[in-house]
Amino acid sequence: MELINLNKKYPQVAYLGFLFNFHKECSNFICWRCSKNSSMKCLCFLKTSLNINNPIFISVNNDYVHQGNENFISATKIKNAIVEKAKLTSNSLCIMYLYIIDFDYCSHK
Numbered sequence: 001m002e003l004i005n006l007n008k009k010y011p012q013v014a015y016l017g018f019l020f021n022f023h024k025e026c027s028n029f030i031c032w033r034c035s036k037n038s039s040m041k042c043l044c045f046l047k048t049s050l051n052i053n054n055p056i057f058i059s060v061n062n063d064y065v066h067q068g069n070e071n072f073i074s075a076t077k078i079k080n081a082i083v084e085k086a087k088l089t090s091n092s093l094c095i096m097y098l099y100i101i102d103f104d105y106c107s108h109k
């Protein structure tokens with residue numbers, strides 16, 4: 001399990017090629033929902049301990065409707081890094097990269 005995109009309000013969790021977004025905080029754990037929740041109607045979720053900055057893996061349901069994809073995780077990390085860079089610069093090359101990556105991502109959904 002790896003915490004990524006730490007610059008966001010809520011980080012994301014990468015696990016076995018799946019990406020999870022913060023969903024809600026329950027009494028004993030944090031619930032993270034699969035990033036394919038809306039696009040693929042995937043209901044898989046992951047539970048961690050309550051510390052958002054250093055969550056400890058508790059469990060994951062295995063009712064996947066799709067395969068994990070490490071490349072998708074890598075692409076998400078790179079995309080996030082470029083988004084951050086683009087915020088700090090008016091570098092048009094940077095914005096062009098962003099456009100290309102986004103296009104690539106969208107065409108594989």
Ligand SMILES: [Zn+2]
Pocket residue numbers: 018034035036037042043044064065066
């Ligand atoms: Zn899923």
